[in-house]
Amino acid sequence: MIAEIGLAVLWMAAALAVLQLFAGFSALRPGGKALAGMVRPLAVMQGLLVALSFLALIDLFLETDLSVKLVAENSHSMKPFIFKLAGTWGNHEGSMLLWVTIMAVSGGVVALVEKRLREDTLLATLAGQAFVSLGFYAFLLLSSNPFERLPEPAPEGAGLNPLLQDIGLAFHPPTLYVGYVGLSVAFSFAIGALITRDVGPAFARAMRPWVLGAWIFLTVGITAGSYWAYYTLGWGGWWFWDPVENASLMPWLAATALLHSASVLASRNALRAWTVMLGVIAFSMSMVGTFLVRSGILTSVHAFAVDPERGSFILALLAIYIGGALALFGIRASTVTEGERFSLFSREASLVFNNVMLCGILGIVLLGTLYPLMTEAFGAKVSVGPPYFNPVSAIFAIPMMLMMGVGPLLRWRKDKPARITATVAIPALITALALLAVVVFAPGIRILPMLGIAVGAGLAIASWLPLNGRNLRRTPLSVWGMVVGHFGLGVALLGAASESAFSTERLAAMNVGDTQSVGPISLKLLSIEPVAGPNWTALEATVSASYKGGPAVTLHPQARTFSSPPGERTESALHTRWNGQLYAVLGNEGDDGRWQMRFWWKPFVPLLWLGGLLVAFGGLLALIGRVAQDVKRLRVNDKIAFRKARQDMLK
Amino acid sequence: MKPLQSSHRHSEPFHHHSQPFHRHSREGGNPAHNRWNWIPAFAGMTKRVVLAMMIILAAPLAAQDQLPPAPLAYKQLDDPAQEAKAQALMETLRCLKCQSQSIADSDAPMAGDMRHQVRTRIAAGEDPEAIRAWLVERYGDYVSYAPQNKPIMWPLFAAPLVILLLAAILLRGRFRRSDTKESGE
Amino acid sequence: MSDQRPKRSGLAIWLPLALFGAFFVLVIVGLYRPADREVASAFIGKPLPQFNLPAATADRPGLTTAEMKTGKPRLLNVFASWCVPCAVEAPQLAALTQQGVEIDGVAIRDRKEDLDRFLASYGNPFARIGKDDLSEVQLGIGSSGVPETFVIDGKGVIRYQHIGEIRPEDVPMILEKLKEAQS
Structure with a gap:
């Protein structure tokens, strides 16, 4: 009964998504305003229904209902509770249901709380969100129904892969998922803003918490994944640039760039087209990563995971959403105006520089991951691994981290180098000293770890400098977030470099x-x-x-x-x-x-993961700061509106 | 869309070359070739592999690779400098029986045999790059994670330059414009 | 708002879509091409490396490179008793020996008692069986799994590699390759 309810509710949610799509778009047309009022409630209802459906699946797994195919194939009555729970998403169908659940619930939350954005942009955003979800509903309902019954209940379940029976791993995939899907909200915002040509600070402010939230989850997910690989695989390695790892890194890189360019847009009204494009790219990378992993196209010689039908389905979704969004971008971007401009020596310019560096790493990772596939088309089988990725990503990462020490000290719009030279001298000196110390005391180590230690030490110090001269109690939480986040990256780099130099x-x-x-x-x-x-x-x-x-x-x-x-x-x-x-x-x-x-x-070596967690914690601080700011602003606006209304009444 | 031919992939584990999990069967659900399983979709894969293993284990031919690992598979060279050389090389050689792993961090017996080869040759004074070339001669570029200097890899090396150049072209006009305007003000 | 000047030249705006298009084509080609997912030996056309393997069983001699240069093409079968497909291909190997083909075996990481049991139950088509406990010969000829079968010509040059078990339908093809190796 539960399974049937779950399935029915899922179908209903899909139907609501169709309604939401049509109501949203027709409300954008002149004369379609009648439907505008429906969109928000539809989004909320859709979120609730999918959540119910997911709860139903969780219940089936907890009960170990062996008449359900998915449960019989992936669970076992003897399994500890926590792994029964994790079994819900430890398989293709369940993880797809989790995907749409997060997507629909996020859509519902946007519909409930978003008040800053122009109403038409919000409607377009929700319609876009419904459009994206529909593809995944179709995927679920047509080709991967999680609630399918067996003709005869199985006597016992097949169990869960021992590797997945690990507490860290049980929660690692959903963490990454929340990140991936959170970026879909940013994607929908970008689509909405492109449709209504409303790319401005309000759009960036509305999008920012979602990007931040998704980014926090991605950071935690990647950190945890790396730690899992480290202690489970039994050889002490924590990152191998393998396609699955790269698939999780690429959305993170794009989201990091997006996070920073959205900040510029929100506070300076610059980088408009660039931010919208990153909004599209970030979610694209989530989908590309999912596709690369699920289709098995990149798995080397012995891939058993390959399911061509699934691969084709995700590829079709990819073509529709990413291709469509990038085409929309091409059509509309020329009408997006440039926004405020800035000098070569300014906070904005440093952020642009680092955006470029992040995109450079992203490009390298994507290319390196796909390269074996490309050469295979020419009949050559090659491997691209750490000997390529490490030095080449360092080409971009090292200048970026140096800039991270300087950028936050610069003023918006235009600044003079002379103003910050004295401040920057401290971390520069520390970087130089660290380099010297490594060269003198550990002469044999390779060049990359050597640079890593020097730059990591410099960044760890430099990241605190933006607090210099500030009243610490009055420093906004978002600034603390930045400081802690940048510090975390320096710490992680120190850990990584030390591990590879001194193990x-x-x-x-x-x-x-x-x-x-x-x-x-x-x-x-x-x-x-x-x-x-x-x-x-x-x-x-x-x-x-x-x-x-x-x-x-x-x-x-x-x-x-x-x-x-x-x-x-x-x-x-x-x-x-x-x-x-x-x-x-x-x-x-x-x-x-x-x-x-x-x-x-x-x-x-623990600094590596500690650093990762610090980065995520910095993101959390920034998120809390931003949300608190927004709430405050909303209250003030409400108050003003209330007073105005009262005055009007008195008149 | 046309479905894929089944011959394309090992949808059927017995198809041939069952060695991956046979050879690994001593390590069982060994993380070695299951690096991928932490993405949920891959749980399905493993289940199939594991089911296949169950069938194999039940068969009379349950015998597995019972030999102890090669002498130098899990034993370091006495000379730390030589061992460091061997380790650096092993980290850049691909385990042919695993998914995305170097021979330096795999429990697959064949990876062990390859480590034995590498250590033996290093101990005999052979140059690491000569050993790499020896393996590439037999298995092609696939065996080396370090990209070989061959025309087919040149675009990969050019990529960072292309990206930087592209960024420079896109940004240059932008800053110059704003700068001239500001200086003009 | 500052100025209303269009932001970028037309081409740059379409760059992401163009890149995505390239990605899409690449992936479609990758998905639909019957890709070869085996690691084929790059050592075809080259002479066998020098080796001297001890006998793996009591009733068959070991295997040396020199002994394989008989002037007549033969098969080199890389196998192991612990490998199911190796048992699957046994009838085909037997059929090949009946046609007069000589087959040498390289037993990978195997124990004598397992090997004896295996050969007793599935037949012994081999003229010689070398014992390769360190996969030396396997690595030396670029083989990456069991079973694999190599066609070796009369001068000891590797002419062809068959990856995976020999199925009944493969037998004529193997005979053909042996004939080709004669020239």
Whole structure:
């Protein structure tokens, strides 16, 4: 019954989306005003219905209703609660339903709260949102119905992939999803603004919180994904520029650029066409990423995920939405006026510079990801990996980070270099000193980590300079957000550079009782014992580790075996210190009875993810600041309007 | 749209070259070749792989690769300088049995055998680039993550320059205009 | 609002759409071309590298490069007892030996007892079986999985690589390749 309700409600929501689309567009025409009042309530209703449908699916998974195909294929009655829950979106159909849910709910929220935008632009935006959702409704209802019943209920579910049975991973994909889909709202705003030719500060202000919100989720998602790869894959790597990672990075890069150009538009009424275009590009990158991953077109030799029907469907959506939006941009952009102009030496110019650098990285990542596909058309199979992406993205990233130290100190519109030279001297000096220190004390390291440490240190200091001379209590939250965000990036860069420069590795075959060492840490294998978890058993090593002869800590790396479905996974053990992380992995047993152990000492590597979280936290501060500002402004406007109305009445 | 030919991809895991998960079966649902699963759509894939594995495990031919890893697959070279060289090279060689992984971070036995090759040759004093060339001669450019200096890769190297040039062209007029105007004011 | 001058030249505005168009074409081509997703050996047309593999079983000798230069084309089958498709192709290998084709085997990462069991149940078409525990020969000839079958001509030059199991319909093609290798 629940499944049928879920499906019915989903169909109703799709029908409402059709209504919303037509009502929205006809309201834009002269004489169509009658329908204008319907659009907002429709958007809210649509959001509620889809949310209900998603709740229904969650319920089916929690109940483990094995008469539903999706549940039978992806869940298992013995699974822990949290993974039953995560099973809801840990599959194609469920994740698509999550996608439309977020999309429709966001649309509903826009309809409820957005009051700054011109009414016609808002109607166009909501119509656009409905248009985009419709494609995904069609996808869901026509080719990936999550509520399909089995003719006979299955005796037991097939279970969830052991790799996905990890708490971090259970919530990692939906986090990225919220980010992807949040950008669809920015996309709809861009479409709405293009249709009504209303590209101005109001549009940027309306769009900004959505971009910020989406960007926060993307940042957290990427950070978490990188950490997951780090501790689950068992080799200590945290980023490999593989197509899936790139697919999540590209929307982030575009959203970061959009975030900054929207700020310029909101406060300076400049960069209009550029901001609209980034609004389109950011969501395009979400869809392109989703397509690249789902179609399996880029997966190397052994891809089993490939479902051509799904790939074609997403490609068709891509052509309609992205192609359509870019065509609309081409037609309308020439009528979007330039907006306020600014000098080469100004805050705006520095933001433009960094926008270009971000887009440069984006271009490189996109090209590098697609390049093997291109050469294959010429009959050549090639691989593009870290040896390309690292240095080439650094070409753009390093100037960008240097500019990040300077830009926030500049005044809007026009500034004089002399005004900030003294301030900039501090981080410049620190960058130079850091470079010198690395060259002197760690001569052997590669050039990129070396630059990374220098630039990271400089940026971490420089990011605080905008607070210089400000009354800290009166500093707006959004400025704090910027400071913390930029600081976080510097910190992350330090962590990344330190990891790649100073990591030490120890591979060892050990008997129980053997000792080993990695970097400054001495290790002893104390025991290997079998242990059992809720749906897995494991061999667990007990390793004692001591840093430079200090007190010993114990680590428990495991080799887990899952029963339903069968599979194995290494569970690495981490010991975090303030100055680094010890990483331990239990491998196989050799013929001679010794155990393959792998250890890494990675100095300052936690800074990488700490930095990522700081970046996200900076975004959160900015979001809270912006929303509070908007609410305040709305209240003031309401008050003025109320007084005016009262005065009119008194007259 | 015309559906894809099924021969296009390994929709059917047994089709041939079942080695990926056979060879990996010692590691089971090994993260090694499942780097992709953290995107939900890929859960489906793994399930299929896992189902395939279940069938294989149930078959009488359940035997898997039982051999211990190659001697230098999980053992570092004694000379730290040589080991660093080997490590740097291994990080840029593609594991042929995995999805987007270097041989330096894969548990696939074939990756282990490749590491053994690399370490043996480095220990014998061979130059890392010579080893890379040796592998490229056998597997093509695909095996190397470091782009080779060949005409087909030139556009890739030109890309950053093209992007910078394009940005310069688009922006130059803009600033000059505003600057002249400001100086004119 | 400042001025009402159009913002950019017409061409730049259409650049994103043009790039997207290029992406779309690329992807369509990629999706619909029956792409070859195997890593083919780049070593076709080159002589076998020097190797000297010990015997993998008691009743068949090991394998050296020199022994493969018999003046007559033969097959080199890279296989393992732990590989299901290798069992699937056994009847085809048997059919090929019946036609007078000589087949040498390279057993990848295999144990003698597993191999004996495998050959006992699926037949032993091999003239020699070399034991390749470190995948040395496999790497040496650019093979990336099991089973793979190489056509080696009389001078020891690799002429053709068949990736995956030999299916019944592949047998005539393999015979054809062997004939080609004779010239």
